[in-house]
Amino acid sequence: MAEIRVEHLRKAFGDFIAVQDSNFVVGDGEFFVMLGPSGCGKTTTLRMIAGLELPTGGKILLGGEDVTMRRARERDIAFVFQLFALYPHMNVRKNIGFPLLAQGMPGIEIRRRVEETAKLLRIDHLLNKSVSGLAGGDRQRVALGRAIVRRPKCFLMDEPLGTLDTEFRDLMIHELRELHNRIHATTVYVTHDQMEAMSMADKIAVMNHGVIEQFGTPREIYDRPATMFVADFIGSPPMNFLGFGGGLSKGASEIVVQGAKVAVPEVREDIAPADMALGIRPEHIRFDDGSKLRGAIYGTEYLGTTQIVAVETSGGIIKARVPAEIRLNPGDQVGLALSSTRLSLFEKGSGRAVRTAIHDTVIHHGASQGRAHRG
Ligand SMILES: Nc1ncnc2c1ncn2[C@@H]1O[C@H](COP(=O)(O)OP(=O)(O)OP(=O)(O)O)[C@@H](O)[C@H]1O
Numbered sequence: 483m484a485e486i487r488v489e490h491l492r493k494a495f496g497d498f499i500a501v502q503d504s505n506f507v508v509g510d511g512e513f514f515v516m517l518g519p520s521g522c523g524k525t526t527t528l529r530m531i532a533g534l535e536l537p538t539g540g541k542i543l544l545g546g547e548d549v550t551m552r553r554a555r556e557r558d559i560a561f562v563f564q565l566f567a568l569y570p571h572m573n574v575r576k577n578i579g580f581p582l583l584a585q586g587m588p589g590i591e592i593r594r595r596v597e598e599t600a601k602l603l604r605i606d607h608l609l610n611k612s613v614s615g616l617a618g619g620d621r622q623r624v625a626l627g628r629a630i631v632r633r634p635k636c637f638l639m640d641e642p643l644g645t646l647d648t649e650f651r652d653l654m655i656h657e658l659r660e661l662h663n664r665i666h667a668t669t670v671y672v673t674h675d676q677m678e679a680m681s682m683a684d685k686i687a688v689m690n691h692g693v694i695e696q697f698g699t700p701r702e703i704y705d706r707p708a709t710m711f712v713a714d715f716i717g718s719p720p721m722n723f724l725g726f727g728g729g730l731s732k733g734a735s736e737i738v739v740q741g742a743k744v745a746v747p748e749v750r751e752d753i754a755p756a757d758m759a760l761g762i763r764p765e766h767i768r769f770d771d772g773s774k775l776r777g778a779i780y781g782t783e784y785l786g787t788t789q790i791v792a793v794e795t796s797g798g799i800i801k802a803r804v805p806a807e808i809r810l811n812p813g814d815q816v817g818l819a820l821s822s823t824r825l826s827l828f829e830k831g832s833g834r835a836v837r838t839a840i841h842d843t844v845i846h847h848g849a850s851q852g853r854a855h856r857g
Pocket residue numbers: 495498500518519520521522523524525526527674
């Protein structure tokens with residue numbers, strides 16, 4: 483297995499920049515997820531790592547070797563497009579062994595490798611069965627077997643679970659991560675689904691308009707979003723943004739939002755007066771009659787153990803996640819207390835997070851690099 487290093491990677495299609503100066507390292511054996519909305523450049527990045535698309539600029543190193551200009555088949559990478567595509571007329575053994583047969587490997591070695599792979603996936607009892615009679619989960623395991631039997635340097639997967647229904651997808655998320663824990667293959671996985679990304683990844687790169695907005699662990703990305711885009715894209719419901727103005731000074735630990743004083747993590751930089759936003763996740767808000775930040779209950783969404791409550795304030799709707807036992811009626815007035823150790827501050831113009839006592843370690847990828855554009 484191998485480390486993947488991407489340096490200043492760029493791809494232009496004519497005058498359209500699909501990937502703009504991407505930099506990241508996928509450690510040996512890591513499960514890395516590229517997450518972002520449709521068209522943000524995930525697949526293009528993956529295809530460049532695979533060697534299916536040549537970069538306009540930058541470098542790709544695989545296990546320390548520069549492979550930027552090498553053809554796909556010289557890179558020893560397994561590209562899993564669609565986990566479901568099996569050969570229906572072949573049995574499980576032949577399906578898994580097919581890539582080795584295509585490489586011209588001797589039969590006895592194929593047999594050994596196929597059996598070892600089937601054991602790893604716990605489908606060794608199915609080897610002589612026809613794939614057409616298999617249940618969905620087993621079919622997916624056979625398809626995975628076919629990808630891992632070659633023992634490539636790394637795996638690239640492009641929305642492999644995209645076509646599955648929710649229940650089966652949840653199962654496969656668990657299965658893929660489990661398999662990864664057993665074989666530790668360096669993996670790059672592309673998805674637009676935050677749930678898949680959060681539950682599988684060791685590291686995530688959140689992309690938007692060809693730019694990596696943040697690179698980090700799922701926890702770093704959720705707790706300390708580097709930009710408003712990341713804060714909004716991750717989390718369900720997403721982070722609330724409460725507008726405020728007037729700038730910030732280094733050392734400040736309080737701001738005024740909608741006429742209420744709110745304690746914030748100590749600010750570590752001076753910000754000239756501008757439109758700002760305080761970002762707070764719904765679960766970091768609680769009801770507090772003493773709070774000056776107030777509003778009226780607009781609606782509730784009951785979720786069993788918690789409920790999402792929409793509160794109409796003078797600055798717009800704020801959503802809070804509170805215990806389901808609290809009884810509320812539309813129109814009730816409530817005060818809102820924000821957990822000062824969990825909130826983020828953003829500059830609205832650039833969208834980047836302000837450096838504070840809890841945001842010090844965040845690297846602000848991309849926020850100052852502009853956006854992908856034509857021309
Ligand atoms: N061969 C091409 N020629 C011109 N434009 C392209 C080409 N391939 C991709 N693009 C454009 O580059 C942008 C990024 O595409 P890409 O497929 O990498 O996005 P993505 O994040 O993977 O989205 P999706 O999930 O929809 O595939 C899109 O706007 C797309 O239209």
